Amino acid sequence: MIKFEAVSDRIEICGAGFRPLNMFLNRQLIKILEDLGVPDESFLSLQDEAVEQLRITTENPINAGYYLQRNDIGKSARLSWLVRKLSYIGMSFSDDGFLRDTLELAVLIQLRKLKYKSRIFVERGMTVYGIMDETGILEENQIYCSVQNEKAALVLTGRVVITKSPALHPGDVQIVTAVDVPLNSPLRSVHNCVVFSSKGDRDLPSQLSGGDLDGDLYHVIYDDSLMPTKWSAPASYASAPPIDIGREVLRSDMTDFFIKFMENDQLGRLSTLHQTLADQKPGGVFDPDCILLAEMCSTAVDFSKTGIPVNLTKIPKSSNVRPDFQAPGPRVLIEKSITIDGEDGQDGDEDEIDEIDEAPATRYYESPKILGQLYRAIDEHVFFEQIQRQSRSMRTSHRSSLAEQVWQYVRRETALMQYEHYLPFARDTRDAYEENMIDTMRENSSHPMHFVSEVEVFAGEILGKYGAPNKRQRETSTSMKEKHDRDVAYTVQCILHGQDEKASTAEALERSMACLDVAIHEAKTRKRFGRLVSFTWVAAAVCLKEVEKFVGS
Numbered sequence: 001m002i003k004f005e006a007v008s009d010r011i012e013i014c015g016a017g018f019r020p021l022n023m024f025l026n027r028q029l030i031k032i033l034e035d036l037g038v039p040d041e042s043f044l045s046l047q048d049e050a051v052e053q054l055r056i057t058t059e060n061p062i063n064a065g066y067y068l069q070r071n072d073i074g075k076s077a078r079l080s081w082l083v084r085k086l087s088y089i090g091m092s093f094s095d096d097g098f099l100r101d102t103l104e105l106a107v108l109i110q111l112r113k114l115k116y117k118s119r120i121f122v123e124r125g126m127t128v129y130g131i132m133d134e135t136g137i138l139e140e141n142q143i144y145c146s147v148q149n150e151k152a153a154l155v156l157t158g159r160v161v162i163t164k165s166p167a168l169h170p171g172d173v174q175i176v177t178a179v180d181v182p183l184n185s186p187l188r189s190v191h192n193c194v195v196f197s198s199k200g201d202r203d204l205p206s207q208l209s210g211g212d213l214d215g216d217l218y219h220v221i222y223d224d225s226l227m228p229t230k231w232s233a234p235a236s237y238a239s240a241p242p243i244d245i246g247r248e249v250l251r252s253d254m255t256d257f258f259i260k261f262m263e264n265d266q267l268g269r270l271s272t273l274h275q276t277l278a279d280q281k282p283g284g285v286f287d288p289d290c291i292l293l294a295e296m297c298s299t300a301v302d303f304s305k306t307g308i309p310v311n312l313t314k315i316p317k318s319s320n321v322r323p324d325f326q327a328p329g330p331r332v333l334i335e336k337s338i339t340i341d342g343e344d345g346q347d348g349d350e351d352e353i354d355e356i357d358e359a360p361a362t363r364y365y366e367s368p369k370i371l372g373q374l375y376r377a378i379d380e381h382v383f384f385e386q387i388q389r390q391s392r393s394m395r396t397s398h399r400s401s402l403a404e405q406v407w408q409y410v411r412r413e414t415a416l417m418q419y420e421h422y423l424p425f426a427r428d429t430r431d432a433y434e435e436n437m438i439d440t441m442r443e444n445s446s447h448p449m450h451f452v453s454e455v456e457v458f459a460g461e462i463l464g465k466y467g468a469p470n471k472r473q474r475e476t477s478t479s480m481k482e483k484h485d486r487d488v489a490y491t492v493q494c495i496l497h498g499q500d501e502k503a504s505t506a507e508a509l510e511r512s513m514a515c516l517d518v519a520i521h522e523a524k525t526r527k528r529f530g531r532l533v534s535f536t537w538v539a540a541a542v543c544l545k546e547v548e549k550f551v552g553s
Contacts, residue, residue, distance in 0.1 A: 014215060015129065017192035019149045023125030023219050027118045027275060027325075027371055029167050034370045035284035036173060037229030043370050045225070046120050047377060053121075054107050054114075058094075058387045061087035064103055073106050073459055076488035077534075078541040085544050086402075089409055094391050096402040098533045101455045104391065108384060109461045115378040116468030118325075118371060124223035129193045130205055130213050135186055140200035141176050145220055148191040155180050161221040161228065162194070164208040166301075168274055168294035170285045171234035172209045175227070178220075194218050207234035210298060232286070237298050243307040257307065264309035267300040268471070272326070277316065279323045279367050280340055289316040323367035325375035329466035338365040403520050403536050406544070410513060413547050422507075422514035429494050430518050433535045436487040438526065444480040446473075451529070457484050458534045488538055495542045509550055512543035 025033075030043055057067040061083050067073075069080035079102070083093045093099040113119040126147065138144060143162065147154045156178035163173045181187045187195055196204050196213070205211040208218065245253065274285075274293040281287035285294075292314065300310050324334045366372060400408075441451040444462065456462050460481030462473055469477065495515055496508045519536040526532065 017129050020126035020128050020147050020192050021217070023122045023127050023221065025118060025120040025122060026165070028271070029163060029165070029173070029219075030118055030120075030370060030374070031275070031278050032163075032167055032170055032173050032285050033161075033226060033228060035170060035230075035278075035286060036232065038226055040370045040373060042225040043120070043374060044377065046122065047114065047118075047374055049123075050114055050121050051111070051378065051383070054111055055383070055386060055390075057107055058103060058390045061093060064093065068103070068106070071106060071110070074102070076485045076492065077458070077538045078492075078545070079537070082537060082541040082544065085541075085548075086406070089544075091402060091405055091409075093402070095405075096537075098455065098458075099402075099537065100391050102459050104384075104387060105455055105459045105463060106461065107387060108380070109459075109463060111378065111380055111383055112468050115375060115380060116325075118374055120374075122221060122223060122226070125219065125221040125226075127217050127219050130211065130216055130218045131190070131193055131195055132213055133187065133195050133198050136198060137181055137185060137187065138179070138195065138197035138199070140197055141204070142179050142197050143176050143204075143220075144181055144187050144190075144195040145178055145193075146188075146191050153191075156220070156222055158222070159227065161219075161226060162204075162208065163219050163221075164205075164211045164216060165219070166271070166297070167209055168271070168285070168297050169209075169235040169291065170232035171207065172294075173228065173232075174204065174207060174234065175231065176204065178222070194220055202234075210235075210237065210301075235291075235294060235298070237295055242305060260307075260309070261304060264303060265300070266310050266312065267297060270297045270300060270310070270315070273315070273318055275371075276318055276322055276326065279369050279371065280318075280321075284369075292316065320361045321363050321365060323369070323372055324364050325367060325371045327364050327467075330380075331466065332364055334364050334366055336366055338363055403540065406540050407516060407520055410516065410543055410547055413551055414509065414513065417510065417513065419510040419513040419517070422511050423518060425498070425511065426514035426518040427522070429491060429515055430522075430535050430539075431524075432494075433487065433491045433538070434524070434526070434532050437484075437532055437534065438529055440480060440484055440487070441529065444476050446476075452480070454529075454532055454534055456480075460484065491535075491538055492542055495539065508542070509546040512539060512546050515539035516543045 025043070025046070034040070034043075057063050065080040065084040068083065069075075073079060083099070083103075086093050093103070126145075128145070128147075133144065143156075143160070145156045145160075147156075157180055158178060159175055160178045161173060162176050167173060205213055205216065205218075211218065270293055274290055274297065277287065277293070278285045278290050281290065284290070293316065296310050296314065299308065303309055319340050321338050321340050327334065366376070437454060437457060440457050441454065444457075445451045452462055457480060460477065462469065462477045462480065464470075464473060495511050496505050498507070498511060516536070516539040519539050523531050523533075
């Protein structure tokens with residue numbers, strides 16, 4: 001594809017299929033699959049498995065380490081390795097309140113995503129890039145999907161479900177046939193992506209939420225329990241031509257367009273209303289109002305490309321009644337049954353609900369549909385009490401703190417090692433790290449007097465009072481995690497290489513010992529923030545790794 005002429009000969013890689021990404025259901029997709037005939041038991045079973053996986057995370061260090069690694073928590077600090085290493089040398093991470101709180105926070109956040117977003121992991125599913133079959137071997141409605149990683153290789157065959165997010169129209173989910181190809185086919189060298197046929201009246205990617213092959217990700221499900229029994233024709237929306245202003249684009253045009261985009265960003269509002277009506281209408285996602293909203297969402301998604309806004313006068317009216325799974329948190333009255341009046345309600349964005357006081361007129365009812373069943377099946381208070389009991393059962397009876405136990409282990413393994421000349425360096429490194437931590441805790445707070453906790457920064461997620469995080473909290477958590485990961489990575493590099501990043505790691509052990517000594521025995525109490533402890537475990541992970549190398553050599 002030639003998008004525009006350029007003089008640069010550099011190619012930037014935005015993404016690659018090194019491995020298939022995990023596949024998660026969401027509320028939009030679950031509702032479509034329900035209306036296409038997938039039984040409720042399939043979703044409830046998958047959610048039960050996901051909850052059980054979260055529960056066993058706190059049972060032992062191996063599960064905890066794997067969970068932290070899979071969810072990219074504390075990666076720069078080598079947290080997952082640290083948890084497993086502590087177990088290997090006869091210690092338990094549960095003996096330290098900070099490490100225990102970090103894991104419990106991470107698990108609770110994932111549980112809330114399950115309850116309030118229905119983000120359910122599908123083991124027999126994957127998310128992969130899509131490409132076209134240039135060999136012409138695939139027939140219409142056929143795909144080729146080969147998965148290869150460090151564990152095994154898999155070529156899908158038979159009927160599979162394929163879709164793309166966001167999916168709102170029932171035709172955004174299609175059933176296709178996955179086939180193998182001859183041994184001499186060039187497609188044999190293609191892995192970790194889905195290959196679409198180039199034959200047929202209409203290409204398959206465009207049938208899936210208007211997808212294309214310029215980097216779009218597709219969900220492939222080969223779980224028989226999620227196979228629809230009904231079929232819907234894909235949506236066919238006329239593509240609107242972009243607005244042509246008839247002259248060169250100026251900076252003022254870009255500014256005006258950005259403002260116009262902010263004013264016309266209606267996707268959240270439309271998606272929430274679609275979810276509400278799909279639950280209330282007998283036809284579900286097949287109801288004419290839901291079909292209309294799916295088309296309007298498509299227009300909203302394309303607004304940044306076409307400049308054509310959604311016609312808000314066409315938005316279907318709704319009542320002031322919502323299903324229970326749209327409640328902003330547990331402290332909302334849920335009624336068993338409500339008569340839905342129809343025309344006098346609101347149709348706001350569910351993200352906005354978290355940021356303002358809930359309108360008194362809004363009422364919630366127990367939804368008998370699958371999303372309501374999934375929502376009510378999880379009791380986060382009962383679950384949290386269970387994992388706290390499990391954490392307590394894993395604790396040992398040592399009199400000294402876990403950090404002190406680690407320090408004694410390091411001193412035994414490195415007898416006579418001199419590190420005291422690095423103590424000034426260690427104090428400076430600790431101070432720089434904790435100043436960055438305080439900046440992060442302060443900058444990402446929604447209230448000037450109530451800062452984000454050190455545990456939240458270290459885990460990379462901000463835990464709200466209740467319910468799922470809203471859009472602003474999600475964006476804040478993402479930027480907070482990125483900044484903290486950079487700060488930790490820089491700190492680790494300083495410990496390994498000293499002030500010069502290109503310097504040798506010959507004295508990395510001495511530097512890490514000095515940092516661990518300072519962290520444990522010279523802790524500072526900072527005004528309004530108290531004693532910060534995460535540097536202890538950043539230094540401990542580096543130190544234990546260097547001790548491992550020292551002993552092994």
